[in-house]
Amino acid sequence: MYDVVVVGAGPAGSMAAKTAAEQGLNVLLVEKRQEIGTPVRCAEGISRESIEKFFEVDKKWIAAEVTGAKIYAPDKTEIVMSEEMAGNEVGYVLERKIFDRHVARLAAKAGAEVYVKTAMVDFERKDGKVKLKLRRLGEEWEVETKILIGADGVESKIGRKAGIIKTLKLNEVESCAQYLMAGLDIDENYTYFYLGREIAPGGYAWIFPKGNGSANVGIGVLPKMAEKTAKEYLDAFIEKEGIEGKIVEFVAGAVPVYGEIETAVTDNIMLAGDAAYHADPITGGGIANALSAGYYAGKVAAEAVQKNDFSASFLRRYDELWKNDFGKKLKRNKKLQLKFIDMDDALLNKLAGAIAGKNLREMSVAAIVKELLKAHPKLLWDLKDLF
């Protein structure tokens, strides 16, 4: 019997497996894809701080470093955010194909067993443990574990079957499409964000440079507001912006923009990362929270094994940890997102105009909203207590 079985070898799962194995637990990490990290479902942007908290940075999995962000309102009013000192990179654009494998390898090195091309097809909680049905190359077998960590991403079946989360509604998730484009003529020191209902209803379009004239060019839309597919919105955006380059890779995906869930645990089970809707509802960024959640889940798994207590009430320690870390921010940014998706293009233009040209030194959503509150306290009065 395993102490911990982790399902899903994305950032959340590999981090959980690594952490639990480092604490001496008997760990199995199960991934249904045949290659960890592919196909990529991500624009790969992350703050420098979030990565350096857990890893020694290795250039092999950093595609580019950026020093700031440029945000465009529908009328092309530009808001620039950049660190005070030039050359002080604040963000990384990862090479997730390599990064995800790196984290999985660290888990293996710490002693976790890793099965790829192996899907968890069913599970059942019984007699204080979990029985899992695994399938590889058409063959099915069972394993037992004290703790199951569901890091199975936005498509999570574990959370729904265990009754921890509800299925996402069409206004709680972004539908995304992205091209990796080569031969682009852009300033690679910045990431670029394009707002507007016409461009991306309920979401935004982005350009994240990946070095040597290449970049992730993508879009996320809220299906509830969208009138065509994400891919069609992306093609329209590229055409309208006159972005010229060659498409060398295609990406599709979904990001939960749900906000904070009540709990991510039940008896014997913890959810981490996108499976627990941990992605940020306003930016759609989920790597950082997935890594942190995986880390906390691994830690609490070790405590639970030591105490031989796998009850939901014990595992709530995990809830406490992730909520203390980023729960409040999820809740706040969900409120902000609801406000944002209500804004029409005229209002976005007006707000952007009010703070354009201001020197925003910090690269964060909070920095923008604080500046907006100074410029337009009445329009955003209901947000003032949040920031």
Add this chain to the structure above:
Amino acid sequence: MARKAIVDRRKCAYCGACVAVCPADANELVETFLEIYDDRCTGCGICVKMCPMGALAMVEVE
């Protein structure tokens, strides 16, 4: 007659977006492809709105 979702596997990008929103647990990303289980599909059409690729459609079946 009943409405069911079908997938065009030549358009599908294997992204799991439709699985995230299906209220009936009627679809699954198998190791390398998307599977829709007709017996569970209620014909609600939610997955069709979600799909970033336009790979899903509703059809009438006997």
